Amino acid sequence: MANIMITKRCNLKCPYCFANEFVNKNNVNMTMEDYIKAIDFIMTEQGAGIGIIGGEPTMHPQFKEMLEILIHDTRVNQVTIFTNGINIDKFVEQLVHPKFALLINCNSPIDTGEAAYNKLVKNLDLFVNQYYMGDRITLGINMYKPDFDYDYILDLLKVYGFKYLRTAISVPNTEDLKNTDAITYFKEMKPSVLSFYYKVLENNIVPFYDCNMMPSCILTNKEKDKLYYLIENTEIEDRNLLCNMTTCEPVIDILPDLKAIRCFALSDNAKVRIEEFENIFELKAYFNNMFDCFGYNVLSSSECKDCNKRKLMQCSGGCYAFKINKIIEAQNLVSQIS
Numbered sequence: 001m002a003n004i005m006i007t008k009r010c011n012l013k014c015p016y017c018f019a020n021e022f023v024n025k026n027n028v029n030m031t032m033e034d035y036i037k038a039i040d041f042i043m044t045e046q047g048a049g050i051g052i053i054g055g056e057p058t059m060h061p062q063f064k065e066m067l068e069i070l071i072h073d074t075r076v077n078q079v080t081i082f083t084n085g086i087n088i089d090k091f092v093e094q095l096v097h098p099k100f101a102l103l104i105n106c107n108s109p110i111d112t113g114e115a116a117y118n119k120l121v122k123n124l125d126l127f128v129n130q131y132y133m134g135d136r137i138t139l140g141i142n143m144y145k146p147d148f149d150y151d152y153i154l155d156l157l158k159v160y161g162f163k164y165l166r167t168a169i170s171v172p173n174t175e176d177l178k179n180t181d182a183i184t185y186f187k188e189m190k191p192s193v194l195s196f197y198y199k200v201l202e203n204n205i206v207p208f209y210d211c212n213m214m215p216s217c218i219l220t221n222k223e224k225d226k227l228y229y230l231i232e233n234t235e236i237e238d239r240n241l242l243c244n245m246t247t248c249e250p251v252i253d254i255l256p257d258l259k260a261i262r263c264f265a266l267s268d269n270a271k272v273r274i275e276e277f278e279n280i281f282e283l284k285a286y287f288n289n290m291f292d293c294f295g296y297n298v299l300s301s302s303e304c305k306d307c308n309k310r311k312l313m314q315c316s317g318g319c320y321a322f323k324i325n326k327i328i329e330a331q332n333l334v335s336q337i338s
Helices: 032-042 063-072 088-095 114-130 151-160 182-202 221-234 280-295 320-337
Strands: 002-005 050-053 079-083 100-105 137-143 164-169 206-211 259-261
Touching: 002 032, 032 063, 063 088, 079 088, 088 100, 088 114, 100 114, 114 137, 114 151, 137 151, 137 182, 151 182, 164 182, 182 206, 182 221, 182 320, 280 320
Parallel strands: 002 050, 050 079, 079 100, 100 137, 137 164, 164 206
Antiparallel strands: none
């Protein structure tokens, strides 16, 4: 799946925003002409899913028309709308179409404000209880500091009967964080993350990683055993929480100007126009050559030096943003040699 960023506007200001290079810096919206070009490019991969992102995608002034284009495009079977859920009630007529799934990022009312949070809850009531879309909605949380609040999302998960929770440990979004030792960062986050996961699992809900997965070396065998035991007790299939491979594949985000980036965490370092590539496979290969072939050969931490999983390309050591400066140094060195 590749994503189309249809607007840089957002109605929130999340402290961890991974798209902070773009969001709310201006009011740029993708044109309808470029939107159709982006869809055509993604669909060079037959059966590909499409993600619609922002900013907050519902802020685009032609969001309704954009949804209707996807509804009527027979090539498109699956679309995920990445949203904070505050405005989705305005587009319920389109979003109930079976092509659409909603991934709703849920922030604490402390971060969003009570009014925005209450609007989210009202919209969950609408989509889950009146339109029976619960099986096409996934809630998500970004764990962005060691003492992050999570009681609110536990309540939402239980009230609406969700069985899965999308989670992400926030990626570095400032220069200071990009120079952080990744293993040290994960160790600082681990107590809160594990405490949260245990509580989620005890309520028969299975969390899964979306981005910046903790390397398996961060967890002790005892901690892994406890997670395994709790997941088994839910009788719900694990998606990736117990996965021993911690890799990072190109996401592909297409910006409003039809430039593409590997992902927002690396957006400072390479933007290319999609028209320069025949298809999305070529674009993914380009980003693999630009970043991934170097990513496993430079260290996220000194502790990664002798790691066999890194050498076998089974662990990236977390988000590449932790070591992007080292990746650029390696790129420059190869350029000088060649």
